[in-house]
Amino acid sequence: MSKQKQKDEQRKTFCVTRRNFLQGGASLATAAGLFALMNKNIAKASPTLVGPAASDIVLSKGTLPVATRPMPNNDEWLGTSKIVGPIKRTHEKDIGFYQAAVGKFGEEAKKGTANFARKHPMGRAICDMTNFIAMEEAVDGQPAEEKLPIPDPEQMSRHIKNLAFFLNADEVGIGVLPQYAVYTHQAPPMPQVLAGTADFSQSQPVDLSHHKYVIAVLVDQDLRTMLGSTGYDGVSASQSMQAYLFSGVIACTIAAYIRNLGYSARASHFSNYSLAMPPVLIAAGLGEMSRTGECVLHPRLGFRHKAACVTTDLPLMPDSPIDFGLREFCSHCMKCAEECPNGSISLERDQKEFNGYLKWVGDMKQCTIFRATNDEGSSCGRCMKVCPWNSKEDSWYHSASVYASSKSKMVSRLLRDMDDIFGYGTEIIEDYRWWLEFPELYR
């Protein structure tokens, strides 16, 4: 075959007819059109960067393993907590550690309260950091004189939640502030109380009636640390304090941001509370009250978290309180009560009335005394360690178990037994004990 013929053959092989060319062009144009349609949000995004946020994105840290049912926040119910009478607002000095600090639980508990979180060097370091956000200037202030333009309440709520996730919150919720959660008075700072120089008659009255909404944030206490701990060893207080510190920083930052937008906002956190957190967390759709009677259990984190919040008059769209079957689960699980080292958690099957609402009423005095005087470590979080909702990593079988537990009483009983058989909660995983222990400092 001559060279010319070979070239002709090659041309024929790669020849593109007009029809092929048009078909190819039409396909490419269709594909490009579809791509552009699918990505219209990308094209639209840049012009709206200045002004109200338009993005639908939610920067959440995880999905809930259970289906939740919205519940009311009214005069009869706060989520799954039944309100049976008027709920009296309380003075901050009524909480356990203030009672211990003024000597109502004995001299040993009073002495322990001054030191219980600080006796481990790491706990002391974290406690010292919380002092920086304790000041009134960190939690409250005057809003900017001019209100900046903001989007509608639904978009603004999404934006505030994204801000919380951006600041490293593990969960965030927005609720209508139940005014009965607000303290009547803030107690004097704990160091003054411990030094005996506090004058309770000079307690500051608290008024947050102008704040309609509350933004609550949760920070995880770290699953692996908890799996390595007994729940009442040297790291226990540090776990609490780190979550208190970072949730406090997030709350103070969000409050300052809202004030910069021209709206009133006050942060409440471990070092400067103006309200009781449990009702706030329930109102913000972040969980249900657990058997402990003090801790609100989140469907994903359990109660392996600490919380802080921001009360504000910023127009927001609140979440509803939620029901995911916890009350039923807690009514027969009782693992926390059985494992509590000082028997502070109720073993009663049914809830009782306490200050106008129903809950499992624990022994606050015993719990405070044990945490303040624990000579095997620093504070205590044994209930958190053993709770079947807290002690699990994300996996398909834990999600399936939690989902089934929330649906059926029989399954939840079976799963409590399975939890024990598999060693969850009570197992101490030595590989995760990364911290230093100083037993001589605990006594």
Next chain:
Amino acid sequence: MFFTVFSFLAGSIAVFGGGILVKYIKKLEGRKKVLAWFLMGLWYAWTLAGISFVILSVIEKHHKAATVGSVLFFFVAIATAILLGRWLDIIKLSPKKDRAVEV
């Protein structure tokens, strides 16, 4: 790491197990054939659930859960595999030898 190990084991069981079983199940007819495939599917799902549970528990250092899970999942998996094997005639009992005839 989990997905690599899990995919390898899941694929191996599917390819080798399926390859061996298909010729036995082909011999069955009608409803029995459907039932056999269904039971095989269940067995496969149970076994993979067990493998996944044990690998994840080992990775997360839940040693007790891994041990109990191994026993629970694999005991059931092996027991049902033997029963299915007998039913499909894959596992044959050795015929009784008639010593009198041999003599």
